Structures are given as C-alpha cells and as structure tokens.
Amino acid sequence: MRRSSEATHFHSTVNWTRLLDLRKVDKLGARAVEVLKGIRAAGIDTFVASTIIHEVMYIQAGKQYASTSSNISTALQNYDGPLERQHVDGRLKFRFPNGADHKVVMSPKPTADDLLVGICERFYRATDHVAKRRKGKHCIDFSDEYDVQDVFGLVLKSVYDDVRDEEWTPSYAGGASRIDFVVVDIQTAAELKRARPKQAIADELTLDIARYAKNPDVKKLVCFVYDPDGILRRDASQIEIDLSGRHEVRGHGLDVIVLVRPK
Numbered sequence: 001m002r003r004s005s006e007a008t009h010f011h012s013t014v015n016w017t018r019l020l021d022l023r024k025v026d027k028l029g030a031r032a033v034e035v036l037k038g039i040r041a042a043g044i045d046t047f048v049a050s051t052i053i054h055e056v057m058y059i060q061a062g063k064q065y066a067s068t069s070s071n072i073s074t075a076l077q078n079y080d081g082p083l084e085r086q087h088v089d090g091r092l093k094f095r096f097p098n099g100a101d102h103k104v105v106m107s108p109k110p111t112a113d114d115l116l117v118g119i120c121e122r123f124y125r126a127t128d129h130v131a132k133r134r135k136g137k138h139c140i141d142f143s144d145e146y147d148v149q150d151v152f153g154l155v156l157k158s159v160y161d162d163v164r165d166e167e168w169t170p171s172y173a174g175g176a177s178r179i180d181f182v183v184v185d186i187q188t189a190a191e192l193k194r195a196r197p198k199q200a201i202a203d204e205l206t207l208d209i210a211r212y213a214k215n216p217d218v219k220k221l222v223c224f225v226y227d228p229d230g231i232l233r234r235d236a237s238q239i240e241i242d243l244s245g246r247h248e249v250r251g252h253g254l255d256v257i258v259l260v261r262p263k
Contacts (some may be wrong), residue, residue: 007055010048011120014038014056017111017257021241022061028050029075031057031065033083033096040096047086047093050076059263061237112222112257113186119155120224124262127151127228145194148226152192154183160185168211180208188255195227195260198235205243207254225260236260 021037025031032053039048067075076083076094078198084095090229113134127142138149162184180191189212195201205223212221223243225232232239243258 002181003055003059004052007052007059010035010044010052010204011056011059012125012262013042013044015042015114015121016060017117017259021237022057022065023237023241027075028067028071029079030081031061032072032076032094033079033084035060036083036094036096045095045098047084047095047138049091049093050209053094062234072103084204089208112255113183113188115159116156116183116186116188116190116222117257117259119152119159120222120259121260122156123224123226124154124228126155141161142228143194145192148194149192152190152224156183156190157182182218187217189215189218190220190224191221192224192226195225195229195231198232198239201225201232201238202243205239209243209247209254210249213252213254216252218254220255223256223258225258227260227263230263233263234261237263 003179013140014035018041019034022031022034023191025034032050033186035053035056036048039046051069053076054072056071057072070169073092073231077085082097084176086093086095127140142148142151147193153165160183164184166180166182166183166189167222168180180189182189191208193201195203196204205225208223225236225239226237227233237260239260240258244256246252247256
C-alpha cells in the first residue's frame with residue numbers, strides 16, 4: 001500500500017499507547033474514531049478525510065482492520081458518539097471534538113513517560129541526520145545494534161538528568177554483552193533492539209522482561225524494537241499486544257510497553 005505523507009505524519013504523531021488497540025475494537029466506526037482521537041490529542045485540529053484515516057489504520061493495524069475508505073466514511077457518518085463532520089473542498093471530513101471526554105474509550109494498558117515514548121516514535125526520522133553525512137565524513141552504521149544503542153543512549157542522556165548504563169550478558173543463545181539504560185528520573189528501564197524474526201525477538205523480550213521484573217528499583221520497562229527494514233511489519237502489533245502489560249515476579253510488579261518502530 002502506498003502511504004501518503006499526510007497519513008505517515010499523522011501516524012508518527014499519535015501516541016498509540018494512550019488509545020485502544022485498533023485490533024481489539026470490533027466496530028469500524030469506533031476504530032476510526034480512535035484514530036481521530038489520537039490525532040486531536042496530538043494537538044492537530046484538522047478535519048481528516050476517510051482516505052487518510054484508512055491509510056493510518058492500515059499502517060497501525062494492517063489491511064484486515066483498515067477496511068476501505070468508503071466503508072470508513074459510511075461508518076463515521078452513522079457513528080452516534082462525539083464526532084464533528086464537515087465538507088471541506090467538496091469532500092466530507094471528520095474530526096474528534098475539542099474538549100470531548102478523551103477518557104471514554106481509553107486503554108487501561110500501562111503507560112510510559114511521554115518524552116521517552118516520543119523519542120522511540122521519532123528515532124527513525126532522526127537517524128537520517130547522521131546516516132548520510134556531508135564532505136565524506138564517516139557515517140554511523142545503523143545496521144549494527146551496538147551503534148544504534150549508542151545513539152539511543154546519547155539521546156536519553158541529553159534529555160534526562162540521570163541515565164545509567166546497565167551492562168549485562170543476555171541468557172539467550174548467542175547473546176553478547178550489551179548495555180541497556182535505566183532512567184532513574186522516572187524509575188524506567190529502556191532497552192533498544194534491532195528487529196529480528198518474530199519468534200527470536202519475542203523470546204529475547206520475554207527473558208529481558210523477566211530479568212527486569214526482579215529489579216525493585218525499576219517500575220517500568222520500555223522495550224524499543226528498531227525495525228527500519230520492516231522485518232516485523234506484519235507482526236509488530238501482535239508482538240506489542242502479547243508482551244505489553246503488567247508483569248509480576250515474586251511480588252514485584254513491572255509495567256511493560258513494547259514499541260516496534262517504524263511500522
């Protein structure tokens with residue numbers, strides 16, 4: 001599917017962790033409203049066409065849950081909840097009302113610090129600055145997980161007061177010593193991985209979550225899976241659903257958010 005720049009922009013702006021998972025919303029109109037709600041919550045007051053809503057839904061949840069722009073338009077016209085409709089340039093467009101109760105269908109899933117989530121959401125766009133450098137300067141190899149982790153750590157340390165490197169040796173096969181980051185300011189651990197096949201990345205994250213769930217100094221864990229090559233594009237949402245949530249180990253609770261980006 002060809003993605004318009006407008007749809008790509010809207011998708012990257014929305015904080016999806018604050019919304020219901022589109023794949024768990026049965027009615028098409030309600031799924032589309034979640035998209036509109038996220039766009040409005042991001043501070044964008046534009047009326048949005050059903051074609052753009054369709055593209056955003058396709059990017060976030062896949063073809064099965066995006067239906068068609070025509071069906072989305074019909075579903076939104078029949079939607080009986082808070083919603084604004086307006087003909088703009090001869091086309092019917094939609095907008096979530098400003099000041100409406102954004103908590104009506106909010107997800108109860110754990111949330112993370114907005115700044116940290118924003119770094120993960122926008123990381124891919126920022127890498128272009130150093131992936132292609134001028135005057136023959138050496139580029140950073142973003143195909144190497146260690147280089148990616150170093151840049152991610154640099155960004156974290158530039159925006160938080162106390163970020164500590166935590167070096168450890170993974171227990172999964174072939175795991176080499178690596179560094180995760182504990183953001184003491186918000187009692188949150190942040191780890192970044194380059195994408196691998198679905199089962200491999202799921203197994204690694206499961207072990208990582210179990211390890212952090214034993215650490216009483218860490219209340220939340222953000223697992224950022226960097227996927228510039230689209231290895232997990234078809235499975236990204238399911239991985240996020242399966243592994244995000246509350247994890248309990250020996251009486252200690254850990255709120256986990258898994259973000260596969262871009263997707």
